[in-house]
Amino acid sequence: MTDSYIQQLFAERIGGKTFGKSTAIYKFEKIKRAKRAALAAHPHVDLIDLGVGEPDEMALPLSVRALSEEAQKPENRGYADNGGPEYCRASAQWMERVFGVKGLDPETEILHSIGSKAALSILPATLINPGDVVIMTVPGYPVFGTHAKWYGGEVYNLKLTEANHFLPDLDSIPGVVLKRAKALVLNYPNNPTGASATPEFFAQAVEFARLHKLAIVSDAAYSALVFDGKPLSILSVPGAKDVAIELHSMSKAFNMTGWRLGFVCGNPRLVAAYGNVKDNTDSGQFLAIQKACAATLGHPEITSKIAAKYSRRMDLLVACLRKFGFNATKPKGSFFLYVPAPNAVADAEGNHTGFKSAEDVSQWLITEKLISTVPWDDAGAYLRFSVTFLAKGEADERRVIGEIEKRFAGLKFEF
Ligand SMILES: Cc1ncc(COP(=O)(O)O)c(C=O)c1O
Numbered sequence: 184m185t186d187s188y189i190q191q192l193f194a195e196r197i198g199g200k201t202f203g204k205s206t207a208i209y210k211f212e213k214i215k216r217a218k219r220a221a222l223a224a225h226p227h228v229d230l231i232d233l234g235v236g237e238p239d240e241m242a243l244p245l246s247v248r249a250l251s252e253e254a255q256k257p258e259n260r261g262y263a264d265n266g267g268p269e270y271c272r273a274s275a276q277w278m279e280r281v282f283g284v285k286g287l288d289p290e291t292e293i294l295h296s297i298g299s300k301a302a303l304s305i306l307p308a309t310l311i312n313p314g315d316v317v318i319m320t321v322p323g324y325p326v327f328g329t330h331a332k333w334y335g336g337e338v339y340n341l342k343l344t345e346a347n348h349f350l351p352d353l354d355s356i357p358g359v360v361l362k363r364a365k366a367l368v369l370n371y372p373n374n375p376t377g378a379s380a381t382p383e384f385f386a387q388a389v390e391f392a393r394l395h396k397l398a399i400v401s402d403a404a405y406s407a408l409v410f411d412g413k414p415l416s417i418l419s420v421p422g423a424k425d426v427a428i429e430l431h432s433m434s435k436a437f438n439m440t441g442w443r444l445g446f447v448c449g450n451p452r453l454v455a456a457y458g459n460v461k462d463n464t465d466s467g468q469f470l471a472i473q474k475a476c477a478a479t480l481g482h483p484e485i486t487s488k489i490a491a492k493y494s495r496r497m498d499l500l501v502a503c504l505r506k507f508g509f510n511a512t513k514p515k516g517s518f519f520l521y522v523p524a525p526n527a528v529a530d531a532e533g534n535h536t537g538f539k540s541a542e543d544v545s546q547w548l549i550t551e552k553l554i555s556t557v558p559w560d561d562a563g564a565y566l567r568f569s570v571t572f573l574a575k576g577e578a579d580e581r582r583v584i585g586e587i588e589k590r591f592a593g594l595k596f597e598f
Contacts, residue, residue: 190202196332196333210542210557210558211557213542213546214234214545214549214555214557217545217546217549217550217555218230218232218549218555220550221549221550221553222553224550225553228553229553229586230549230553230554230555231553231554231555231572231583231586231587231590232555232572232573233500233554233555233556233568233569233570233572234555234556234557234567234569235569235571235572236374236557236569236571237434237435237440237571238434238435238438238440238489238518238571239571239572239573239574240438240489241438242437242438242439242442242479243437243438243479243482243485245478245479245482246437246439246475246476246478246479247475249474249475249478249479250471250472250475253470253471253472253474253475254469254471256471258470259469259470259471259474260470261470262466262467263295263466263467263468263469263470263473264462264466264467265294265295265458265461265462265467266467266470267295267467267468267470267473267474268289268290269473269474269477270295270444270446270473270474270476270477270480271289271290271293271294271295271446272289272477273476273477273478273480273481274287274289274293274295274431274446274448274477274480275287275288275289275292275293275448276480276481277480277481277483278416278418278431278448280483281407281414281483281486282406282413282414282415282416282418282419283413283416283419284416284418284419287418287448287449288451291451291454291455292424292448292449292450292451292454293446293447293448293454294446294447294448294454294457294458294461295444295445295446295467295468295473296430296432296444296445296446296447296461297443297444297445297465297467297468298432298434298443298444298445299402299404299430299431299432299434299445300326301443301445301464301465302430302445302447302457303324303326303327303330303400303402303430304326304327304329304330305457305460305461305464306327306330306366306400306428306447306453306457306460307327307330307331307333307334307336307366308330308334308460309453309456309457309459309460310365310366310398310456311330311331311334311335311336311365311366312334312335312336313334313335313336314335314336314337314363315331315335315336315337315363315364315365316336316337316338316339316360316363316364316365317331317336317337317338317339317364317365317366317367317368318338318339318341318351318356318360318364318366318367318368318397319338319339319340319341319368320340320341320342320343320351320368320369320370320373321340321341321342321343321561321562322343322375322376322559322561322562322565323343323368323370323373323374323375324370324374324402327366327368327400327402328368331366336365337363339356339360339364340561341353341355341356342561342562343373343376343378343562344562344563345523345563348378349373349376349378349521350378350380350381350384351369353367353387353388353391361395364395364397365397365398366397366398366399366400367388367391367392367397367398367399367400368399368400368402369388369399369400369401369402369417370401370402370403370404371401371403371405371406371415372405372406372408372409372514372515372516372517373405373517373519374404374405374517374519375519375521375557375559375565375567376514376519376521376565377514377515377516377517377519377520377521378514378515378521379409379415379514379515379516380415380417381415382415382419382420385415385417385419385420385423386420388417389417389420389422389423389425389426389427392426392427393422393425393426397426398426398427398428398450398453399417399423399426399427399428400427400428400430401416401417401418401427401428401429401430401449402430403416403417403429403430403431403432404430404431404432404434404435404445405435405436405516405517405518406431406436406516407431407436407483407486407490408435408436408486408489408490408493408516408517408518409490409515409516410490410493410494410497410513410514410515410516411515412515414516416429417429418448418449423449424449424450424451425450426450427449427450427453428447428448428449428450428453428454428457429447429448429449430445430446430447431445431446431447431448432444432445433445433476433479435517435518436485436486436489437476437479437485437486437489438489439476439479442472442475442476443468443472444468444472444473444476490516493517493518493570493571494513495577495580496570496572496574496580496584497513497514497518497520497570498513499580499581499584500520500568500570500584500587501513501520503584503587503588503591504520504522504568506588506591507591507594507596508525508595508596508597508598509522509523509525509596509598510522510523510598518569518570518571519567519568519569520567520568520569520570521559521565521566521567521568522565522566522568523563523564523565523598524538524540524541524544524545524558524564524565524566525538525544525596525597525598526538526597526598527596527597528547528594528595528596528597529594529595529597530593530594530595531593531594538564540558540560540564541558541559541560541564541565541566542558542560543558544556544558544564544566545557545558545566548566552590552591553590554587554590556568557569
């Protein structure tokens with residue numbers, strides 16, 4: 184097909200005239216293609232998918248029942264816009280019950296989002312002018328930075344490394360960058376490193392933001408999924424509400440990725456600005472979904488059960504990987520296990536394969552062992568294993584991990 188003038192119209196931010204013409208294949212597409220090829224080559228072998236970034240189970244019956252009831256009520260049928268007071272009130276109660284954050288005003292300090300991703304795509308419009316800087320962490324979830332760049336902003340990346348317990352070194356940011364910086368985006372528990380923040384780190388970040396006049400965007404999509412101790416919100420730091428907005432989500436904590444609901448909370452001016460742009464972006468989430476989720480937030484024990492399942496799977500996976508020399512350490516939360524990638528592998532027949540990157544390792548694991556992971560090469564070579572693999576019950580979980588052990592038998596990984 185010859186190009187119509189439409190091709191000439193595309194904005195530079197998505198590639199301009201060359202939009203859709205690049206032959207470069209990005210990480211997740213490479214993984215998808217390798218999976219397809221491996222399954223075609225071995226149609227009778229199960230692919231063990233440790234690459235998925237979402238829960239393996241559906242929402243609990245109480246949520247589904249509530250949705251079914253609410254969907255039948257005529258008063259829930261229309262545009263929600265920025266409304267839905269039930270969900271905001273339930274969110275305020277959940278913040279107090281789960282994180283000990285008291286006194287959030289559901290009318291001015293909380294507003295729903297059509298998932299954290301939507302909020303991360305809206306918030307840059309409220310803060311970023313051309314030339315402004317946003318400070319982010321790598322490896323990480325890039326949505327805020329992508330949109331910031333689309334508004335003419337720049338992203339300054341801080342590396343998350345083992346030496347810093349995967350917490351960014353805020354003091355390493357040059358003064359010239361800080362002068363132009365407007366926002367600091369944090370994500371704990373972190374995707375992909377699985378690392379958790381500490382109250383001390385959050386207190387330091389709040390102080391740093393105040394000193395350098397930054398807004399903190401705390402992406403807390405995994406915040407309630409912790410294995411030991413209490414979940415942590417940046418808003419539990421005294422004074423955090425002066426500088427921070429936090430993003431919560433139903434997706435991971437309640438097995439509700441497809442439902443598309445979350446909320447932003449914290450600094451009322453940031454919440455108001457988010458509401459302004461949101462109102463010009465979407466028409467709100469279906470009130471039946473909001474009300475079903477409000478009912479769900481009344482049951483934090485759902486998240487505790489989900490977290491216990493991931494914790495159990497993590498123990499199995501960590502033990503399995505350690506047997507083969509991986510330096511795997513169980514994280515304190517999330518469902519991600521982030522481990523240094525091997526440099527090479529030797530098999531029982533004496534074949535030796537060297538790897539230049541985590542991406543090489545990930546491709547080899549899919550092609551040779553039908554095990555899918557996500558590689559990260561942004562700050563060292565690491566593999567991300569997600570414990571959201573498909574398994575029905577504990578015996579099946581042990582079977583899956585046992586299968587990984589079988590496929591690794593005789594291999595010698597070199598690090
Ligand atoms: C760090 C992080 N933030 C936000 C999201 C988006 O979550 P939601 O489903 O709430 O849009 C994800 C999803 O994978 C994530 O990993």
